[in-house]
Amino acid sequence: MTATARFRGRWTLEDRLEAALRELPVEVPPGTASLTVTLAYEGGVIDLGCHGPAGFRGWSGGARREFVIGPDWATPGYLPGEPEPGVWHVWLGLHRVPPEGVPYEVVVVTSGTPPPDPPDPPDPSPPGDPGPPQRPPRRRDLPAPAGTRWLAGDLHAHTHHSDGTLTVPELACRAAALGLDFLAVTDHNTVSHHAELPGAAARAGITLLPGQEVTTDRGHANVFGDTGWVDFRRPPADWVAFAAGHGGLVSINHPLSGDCAWLRPLPPASRPRLAEIWHSSWWDRRWGAPLAWADLWRPDVVPVGGSDFHSPAQHQVLGEPTTWVLAGDDGVLGALAAGRTAVSASPGAPLLLRVDDDLIAVDADGTVLVRPDGTRTVVRGDRVRLPARTGGTHRLESYENEVIALCG
Numbered sequence: 001m002t003a004t005a006r007f008r009g010r011w012t013l014e015d016r017l018e019a020a021l022r023e024l025p026v027e028v029p030p031g032t033a034s035l036t037v038t039l040a041y042e043g044g045v046i047d048l049g050c051h052g053p054a055g056f057r058g059w060s061g062g063a064r065r066e067f068v069i070g071p072d073w074a075t076p077g078y079l080p081g082e083p084e085p086g087v088w089h090v091w092l093g094l095h096r097v098p099p100e101g102v103p104y105e106v107v108v109v110t111s112g113t114p115p116p117d118p119p120d121p122p123d124p125s126p127p128g129d130p131g132p133p134q135r136p137p138r139r140r141d142l143p144a145p146a147g148t149r150w151l152a153g154d155l156h157a158h159t160h161h162s163d164g165t166l167t168v169p170e171l172a173c174r175a176a177a178l179g180l181d182f183l184a185v186t187d188h189n190t191v192s193h194h195a196e197l198p199g200a201a202a203r204a205g206i207t208l209l210p211g212q213e214v215t216t217d218r219g220h221a222n223v224f225g226d227t228g229w230v231d232f233r234r235p236p237a238d239w240v241a242f243a244a245g246h247g248g249l250v251s252i253n254h255p256l257s258g259d260c261a262w263l264r265p266l267p268p269a270s271r272p273r274l275a276e277i278w279h280s281s282w283w284d285r286r287w288g289a290p291l292a293w294a295d296l297w298r299p300d301v302v303p304v305g306g307s308d309f310h311s312p313a314q315h316q317v318l319g320e321p322t323t324w325v326l327a328g329d330d331g332v333l334g335a336l337a338a339g340r341t342a343v344s345a346s347p348g349a350p351l352l353l354r355v356d357d358d359l360i361a362v363d364a365d366g367t368v369l370v371r372p373d374g375t376r377t378v379v380r381g382d383r384v385r386l387p388a389r390t391g392g393t394h395r396l397e398s399y400e401n402e403v404i405a406l407c408g
Helices: 013-018 168-177 194-204 236-245 289-297 331-338
Strands: 002-011 021-028 034-041 045-052 055-061 066-069 086-096 102-111 149-154 182-185 207-216 219-224 249-252 274-279 302-306 322-327 341-344 351-355 358-362 368-370 376-378 383-387 394-397 403-407
Touching: 002 021, 002 086, 021 102, 034 045, 034 086, 045 066, 055 066, 055 086, 086 102, 149 207, 149 331, 168 182, 168 194, 194 207, 207 331, 219 236, 236 249, 249 331, 274 289, 274 403, 302 322, 302 341, 302 403, 322 331, 322 351, 341 351, 351 394
Parallel strands: 149 182, 182 207, 249 274, 274 302, 351 403
Antiparallel strands: 002 102, 021 086, 034 066, 034 102, 045 055, 045 086, 149 322, 207 219, 219 249, 322 341, 341 403, 351 358, 358 383, 368 376, 368 394, 394 403
16 A cells, blocks of 8 residues: 655745744554655755654755655664654755745655665765775874773764765774774764664774764754764753763864854853864864864863764865874763863874873974963973863964864
8 A cells, every 4th residue: 555645835035034944744554664755846955854653763964855764774864663653744954945945845655565675875985085094003102091091083974874975884994994993973863873883893893982963054063872862953952961861972063164163052051061173174273263162162171073074075084183082991982071082183193192180292292282371382302291280271283373282
């Protein structure tokens, strides 16, 4: 048995201002084995997702115009499982609507027949892309207290479960080949990738941290940990409370990055300590605005970095920047919660580490240590121990005031 529902219309700029997320109700009858939704529109950008009677079922944003949900397989970004009977809602996010409006059509097909096998993913490598190195770099010998060690990772990366091009296993292998110890997989507004992480991590020999990038028009935030889906429709204070209640952490993403900058109101008491101060969009690190933003955000901000990797064809490179965590029995998530972080330009770049009550500058000869109070000291030598100040972020700069490394 097959049934079809159609929705047609034109979204206007006034519609977007009134409510940027629209829900189209669809009745799914008992015995449905597959649900297929197709979106067509002209001009602008309309995001796509859905919600079933039992809760969240998927989100693909503007990356796709069609999705399928079946008992054993679903389009990446969506959760497989029997489509439960009842009223579903197709989500349309009016992300970009020009003054002339956006004509659209949504077709929803329910069927008693499961969907066919999934198609093979496309080849993600652009012509001429050499891929990651075949042999990972040698692990750096870094000073750490007994029972701990410094781990190198990237806290912001995407797969084909949102708008990336690599599968989870491909991304994991690429990160491991670059010498990273951990990687947070943070697809937009979905957790459909989480089920693949343990297997891909075991095969690649890397820690994959469950994550999701809670994505809205006025700001993005990463949620780290196996928290379950975070409702991006709620205010940001609710994201923080939900994550804390489910053992997760929130980081404000790329707060000064173009039209993805952080513009959401968030009471000081709800502001997370973690902030992605160093993002791949910080292409000129003589520009001090991210540091100034961090000082205003909260005095005890914990700096982290993320490449925001999407595709080998784009400018982002996994591990650039690299976030380092001093991990013990509490693992990566515990180290982040405790604020034991450092950020460098890449896995092999100069580093500034906090060990006990001291700072250690590694491979940073000729740089300048800048303390939270503004005092400066020239670093002379490849491994130099220097006194740290309590509170605030320390950093290394070049003689041109370019940020070389950060230390929480």
